[in-house]
Amino acid sequence: MSACRALEARFREIADIEGALAVLHWDQQVMMPPGGAEVRGEQVATLERIAHERLVDPAVGDWLAAAAGEGQDPWRAANLREMRRHHLHAVAVPPDLVAALARAAARAEQAWRRARAEADFALMEPGLREVLALVREKARAKAEALGLDLYDALLDGFEPGMRTATVDRLFEPLEARLPHLLEQVLERQGDAPPPLPGALPVGEQKALGERLMERLGFDFTRGRLDESLHPFCGGVPDDIRLTARYDHDVASGLMAILHETGHALYNGALPREWRGQPVGEARSTAVHESQSLLIEMQVCRSLPFQHLLAPRLQAAYGDPDHPALAPGALYRRAIRVGRGLIRVDADEVTYPLHVILRYRLERAMIEGRLEVLDLPEAWNEGMAALVGAVPPNDAQGCLQDIHWPGGAFGYFPCYTLGALMAAQLAAAIRRAIPDLDEQIAAGDFAPLRHWLREQIHERGCLLETGDLLLEATGEELSATPFLDHLCARYLNS
Amino acid sequence: MSACRALEARFREIADIEGALAVLHWDQQVMMPPGGAEVRGEQVATLERIAHERLVDPAVGDWLAAAAGEGQDPWRAANLREMRRHHLHAVAVPPDLVAALARAAARAEQAWRRARAEADFALMEPGLREVLALVREKARAKAEALGLDLYDALLDGFEPGMRTATVDRLFEPLEARLPHLLEQVLERQGDAPPPLPGALPVGEQKALGERLMERLGFDFTRGRLDESLHPFCGGVPDDIRLTARYDHDVASGLMAILHETGHALYNGALPREWRGQPVGEARSTAVHESQSLLIEMQVCRSLPFQHLLAPRLQAAYGDPDHPALAPGALYRRAIRVGRGLIRVDADEVTYPLHVILRYRLERAMIEGRLEVLDLPEAWNEGMAALVGAVPPNDAQGCLQDIHWPGGAFGYFPCYTLGALMAAQLAAAIRRAIPDLDEQIAAGDFAPLRHWLREQIHERGCLLETGDLLLEATGEELSATPFLDHLCARYLNS
Numbered sequence: 001m002s003a004c005r006a007l008e009a010r011f012r013e014i015a016d017i018e019g020a021l022a023v024l025h026w027d028q029q030v031m032m033p034p035g036g037a038e039v040r041g042e043q044v045a046t047l048e049r050i051a052h053e054r055l056v057d058p059a060v061g062d063w064l065a066a067a068a069g070e071g072q073d074p075w076r077a078a079n080l081r082e083m084r085r086h087h088l089h090a091v092a093v094p095p096d097l098v099a100a101l102a103r104a105a106a107r108a109e110q111a112w113r114r115a116r117a118e119a120d121f122a123l124m125e126p127g128l129r130e131v132l133a134l135v136r137e138k139a140r141a142k143a144e145a146l147g148l149d150l151y152d153a154l155l156d157g158f159e160p161g162m163r164t165a166t167v168d169r170l171f172e173p174l175e176a177r178l179p180h181l182l183e184q185v186l187e188r189q190g191d192a193p194p195p196l197p198g199a200l201p202v203g204e205q206k207a208l209g210e211r212l213m214e215r216l217g218f219d220f221t222r223g224r225l226d227e228s229l230h231p232f233c234g235g236v237p238d239d240i241r242l243t244a245r246y247d248h249d250v251a252s253g254l255m256a257i258l259h260e261t262g263h264a265l266y267n268g269a270l271p272r273e274w275r276g277q278p279v280g281e282a283r284s285t286a287v288h289e290s291q292s293l294l295i296e297m298q299v300c301r302s303l304p305f306q307h308l309l310a311p312r313l314q315a316a317y318g319d320p321d322h323p324a325l326a327p328g329a330l331y332r333r334a335i336r337v338g339r340g341l342i343r344v345d346a347d348e349v350t351y352p353l354h355v356i357l358r359y360r361l362e363r364a365m366i367e368g369r370l371e372v373l374d375l376p377e378a379w380n381e382g383m384a385a386l387v388g389a390v391p392p393n394d395a396q397g398c399l400q401d402i403h404w405p406g407g408a409f410g411y412f413p414c415y416t417l418g419a420l421m422a423a424q425l426a427a428a429i430r431r432a433i434p435d436l437d438e439q440i441a442a443g444d445f446a447p448l449r450h451w452l453r454e455q456i457h458e459r460g461c462l463l464e465t466g467d468l469l470l471e472a473t474g475e476e477l478s479a480t481p482f483l484d485h486l487c488a489r490y491l492n493s
Numbered sequence: 494m495s496a497c498r499a500l501e502a503r504f505r506e507i508a509d510i511e512g513a514l515a516v517l518h519w520d521q522q523v524m525m526p527p528g529g530a531e532v533r534g535e536q537v538a539t540l541e542r543i544a545h546e547r548l549v550d551p552a553v554g555d556w557l558a559a560a561a562g563e564g565q566d567p568w569r570a571a572n573l574r575e576m577r578r579h580h581l582h583a584v585a586v587p588p589d590l591v592a593a594l595a596r597a598a599a600r601a602e603q604a605w606r607r608a609r610a611e612a613d614f615a616l617m618e619p620g621l622r623e624v625l626a627l628v629r630e631k632a633r634a635k636a637e638a639l640g641l642d643l644y645d646a647l648l649d650g651f652e653p654g655m656r657t658a659t660v661d662r663l664f665e666p667l668e669a670r671l672p673h674l675l676e677q678v679l680e681r682q683g684d685a686p687p688p689l690p691g692a693l694p695v696g697e698q699k700a701l702g703e704r705l706m707e708r709l710g711f712d713f714t715r716g717r718l719d720e721s722l723h724p725f726c727g728g729v730p731d732d733i734r735l736t737a738r739y740d741h742d743v744a745s746g747l748m749a750i751l752h753e754t755g756h757a758l759y760n761g762a763l764p765r766e767w768r769g770q771p772v773g774e775a776r777s778t779a780v781h782e783s784q785s786l787l788i789e790m791q792v793c794r795s796l797p798f799q800h801l802l803a804p805r806l807q808a809a810y811g812d813p814d815h816p817a818l819a820p821g822a823l824y825r826r827a828i829r830v831g832r833g834l835i836r837v838d839a840d841e842v843t844y845p846l847h848v849i850l851r852y853r854l855e856r857a858m859i860e861g862r863l864e865v866l867d868l869p870e871a872w873n874e875g876m877a878a879l880v881g882a883v884p885p886n887d888a889q890g891c892l893q894d895i896h897w898p899g900g901a902f903g904y905f906p907c908y909t910l911g912a913l914m915a916a917q918l919a920a921a922i923r924r925a926i927p928d929l930d931e932q933i934a935a936g937d938f939a940p941l942r943h944w945l946r947e948q949i950h951e952r953g954c955l956l957e958t959g960d961l962l963l964e965a966t967g968e969e970l971s972a973t974p975f976l977d978h979l980c981a982r983y984l985n986s
Binding site: 012013017020027031032035038040042045220221236239275 | 730
C-alpha cells in the first residue's frame with residue numbers, strides 16, 4: 001500500500017469516528033434524557049481520545065514523509081497538505097495536556113453555568129484561570145511546533161493561515177468606522193416596526209421553516225430539522241442535523257433557521273468524491289460562517305426576501321392585512337439595530353464590535369497582559385468604548401459566552417472574518433447575477449446556489465482560504481465590501 | 494497497574510464504543526434520514542472494528558493470564574470470567590472471517606428485503622448460501638477454540654453455557670404437548686372479542702403508553718419513548734431508548750410497549766457500580782427475553798392487569814360503556830390464540846412451535862444436513878406438523894425473519910428459553926408475593942420490581958444463567974412452570 005493510500009484509510013477512519021461524534025453531539029442537544037449525561041460524556045471522551053490517537057500515531061508522520069515523494073494531482077496534494085496540518089496541530093500538544101485541558105474545561109463550563117445564572121464572576125474565576133493556564137501551555141507548544149506567535153498558533157487551529165497581523169489590518173477600519181456608523185444608524189432608523197400579531201404555534205413555525213429551507217435547497221432526504229436550546233447545524237454531509245428554537249418572535253426564529261441553512265448548504269455540497277478526507281471538508285471556521293451569514297444577512301434579511309416571506313407569514317397568521325406583516329415592516333424588523341449587550345442577539349452593525357472586544361481581551365490573556373481577575377473591568381471598559389453600553393452585571397457581560405471556559409481561545413475573530421467574506425462574496429455574486437434581487441423575491445435560489453457550489457462548496461479544502469476568496473471574488477479579503485454593504489443598507493435607504 | 498485494572502480500563506473503553514453504537518443504532522431506526530444510510534454504515538463498521546480490535550488485542554490475553562493469580566472477590570472473579578468469555582469468543586474467529594461475514598450479511602439482508610417483498614426465495618438463496626458457508630466456518634473456528642459442537646459454539650455466543658442437549662430436553666415436552674394444547678385452546682376459546690371502537694390518535698396511544706411505563710417503573714429522566722418500524726429497547730442503562738409502533742389495535746400496541754418495558758427495567762437496574770464492565774451487563778439473551786415476557790405475558794396479559802388498563806382505555810376513548818373495553822373483553826383479546834404463520838405476531842401457545850421449527854432447521858443447516866435450496870420445503874413441512882398451517886408463499890414462510898440472512902444462527906432458541914424462564918420466575922414471584930394479582934390490578938408494581946431487582950437485575954452477570962435461575966426460583970430450568978401456566982390460563986378459565 002502506498003503511503004498516500006495508508007493515509008487516506010487512516011483519515012477515513014478518523015472521519016468515521018468524528019461523524020459518529022457529530023451524531024452523538026446532536027443527540028445530546030436534541031434527544032438525550034438528562035440521566036444520560038454522565039455515560040455520554042464517557043463515550044464522547046473515549047471516541048475523541050481514539051480519534052486523537054489515530055491522528056498522532058507516529059506512522060502518520062512516516063507516511064506523510066514518504067508521501068511527499070509520490071506524484072500528486074492538485075486534490076491529492078491539497079489532501080496531503082491538510083493531513084499534514086491536522087497532524088502537526090495534533091502532535092504539537094502532549095496527550096497529558098490535551099486530557100488536562102479537557103478536564104479543566106469540563107469543570108470550568110460547569111462553573112460558568114452557575115456563575116452566569118447567579119451573575120457572579122467569582123464562581124467562574126478559578127476555573128477560567130486554570131483553563132487559561134493550560135491554554136497558554138497549549139499555545140506555547142503549538143507556537144514552538146508551528147513557528148508562530150502564541151495567539152497565532154491558536155488562531156491557526158480555527159482559521160488556517162490567518163495571522164493577527166491580517167486580523168488587525170481587517171479589524172482596524174471596522175473599529176474606526178463602526179461606532180460612528182452605529183450612532184448614525186440609531187439616529188436614522190426611526191421608531192420600532194409594529195409588533196407581530198402574537199406567537200405562531202410551534203408546528204406552524206416549523207412547517208414555515210421547513211418550506212423556506214427546501215426553497216433554499218435543503219434536501220430533507222439528507223437531513224432533518226429539530227429543536228434545541230441553541231440552534232446549530234450538525235451531523236455529516238449526507239445526514240445534516242439542523243436545529244431551531246421557537247419563541248415568540250417567529251421572524252427572528254426563521255432568520256436563525258436560515259442562518260443554519262447557510263451552513264447546511266455548504267456541508268451538503270462538499271465534494272462527494274472526497275468524503276471522509278481532509279480535503280473534502282469545509283475550508284475553515286470563518287469560511288463556514290461566511291456561508292451562514294451570506295444566506296442570513298446578505299440574502300434573507302434583504303428587502304426582496306421579505307417580499308417572498310410576507311405572503312407566507314400572512315397566510316400562516318391568516319391575516320393578509322396586518323401592518324407588521326407587510327414586506328416593508330418585516331424588513332425594518334430584520335435590519336433593526338441597537339446597542340445590545342449580548343453578542344448572539346446583536347445586529348450586523350454591532351456584532352463586529354462585540355468580536356473586536358473579545359479578540360483584544362483574549363489576545364491580552366494569552367499574551368499575559370491581562371489577568372482573569374481583571375477581565376470584568378476590562379470587559380466593561382471595552383463595551384463602553386466600542387458599543388457605548390455597559391452591562392449592569394457580568395452575566396450580561398463577560399459571562400455571556402461559553403468559549404473561554406470551554407478553552408476556545410482564537411475562535412471569536414472567525415465570526416467577523418466570516419461577515420467580511422460574506423459581504424465580499426455577495427458583491428461578487430451581484431456582479432455575476434445582476435438580477436439577484438428579483439430572483440430572491442421570486443424564491444429562485446438555484447443560480448445563487450450554483451455559484452456558491454462552484455466557487456466555494458464543491459472546492460472543499462482544495463484551496464487555502466486566501467486563494468479561495470481571491471478566485472471567487474477577484475480580490476484579497478478586505479473590510480471594504482462589508483462597510484459598503486452596511487452603508488448601502490443602513491444609510492442610503 | 495495490575496492486570497485487573499488494565500482489563501477493567503480496556504473493557505470500559507469497549508463499553509463506551511458499544512454504548513455509542515447503541516445510540517447510533519437507535520438513531521438509525523428512529524431519526525436518520527434515508528440519505529444517511531451509507532455514511533452511517535461506514536461509521537458503524539469502523540466503531541465495531543475498533544471495539545473488536547481492542548477485545549482481541551493480545552495484551553488482553555496476557556492480562557487475563559496474569560489476573561488469574563490476583564485475589565478476587567466474587568464480583569471481580571465473575572468479571573474476569575465474563576471478560577475471558579468475550580475474549581475467547583472474539584479471538585476464536587479470524588478478523589478476515591469477521592469482515593467477510595459482515596459484508597456477506599449486509600448483502601444478504603438487502604437481498605432478503607427484496608425477496609420478502611416479492612415473496613421470491615430465489616432472490617435470497619445465493620446470499621443466504623454465502624452467509625451460511627461463512628457462519629459454518631465461524632462455527633468450526635469457535636467449536637475448536639471452545640471445545641464444543643458446531644451449533645453449541647454458536648448458541649454459546651447468545652446464551653453462555655447453554656447446550657443443545659439442554660435445549661432438546663426443554664423443548665421436547667413443548668413439542669409433545671403444545672400442538673394438542675393448541676387444538677384444545679382453539680376449541681374452547683369461543684368467538685373473537687368485540688372489535689375496539691376504532692383507532693386512537695397516535696398522541697393518545699403514546700401518552701397512555703408512557704403512563705403505563707411510568708407505572709411499571711420506567712424512569713423518563715433516564716430514557717425516552719419514540720417510534721420505529723419495529724419496537725425495540727436500545728440505548729444504555731442510564732439512557733434507555735424504547736420504541737413503539739402505533740397501528741390500529743391500540744391494545745396490541747400497548748402490549749408491545751410493555752414487552753419492551755420489561756427489557757428496559759432490566760437494563761435500568763443493572764448494578765451501577767459495575768457499569769461498563771462485563772459483569773455489569775445483562776446475563777444473556779434468554780434472561781433478557783425472560784424479563785420482557787415476564788412483564789408482557791405473565792403480568793400485563795393477565796386479567797388483573799386488564800382491570801387496571803380498562804378504565805384508562807375507556808377514558809382515552811371517552812366511552813366508559815363500550816363492550817370491547819370491559820376488562821373481560823380486553824382479557825379475551827390479550828390471550829387470543831390462533832394458528833398464525835408469523836412468529837412475531839404469534840400468541841404464547843404457538844410461539845414456541847415457531848421457535849422449535851427454526852431451531853431444528855438452523856441446526857440442520859449448520860450441521861450440513863439441510864441445504865439452503867431445500868429450506869422452503871422443510872419450512873412448510875415443519876409448519877404443517879407443528880402449527881398445523883402452511884404458508885401460501887415464502888414471504889409468510891421462511892422469508893419472514895431477518896436472523897439467518899443477518900448471520901444470527903443460534904439465536905432463535907433464546908426466545909423460548911426466555912418464555913420458560915419467565916414462567917418459572919413468575920411462579921416463584923407468586924410464592925413470594927401471594928397477593929400479586931391484587932397489586933397488579935391496583936397498579937402497584939413496587940414489590941414485583943423489588944423482587945426482580947434483587948433476584949435478577951442487580952446481579953448482572955455475577956452468576957451464570959443456571960445458578961441465577963436456581964437461586965431465584967429454587968429449581969433448575971424446566972418446561973413445567975410454562976406448561977402449567979398455559980394450562981391454567983387457557984384451559985382452566
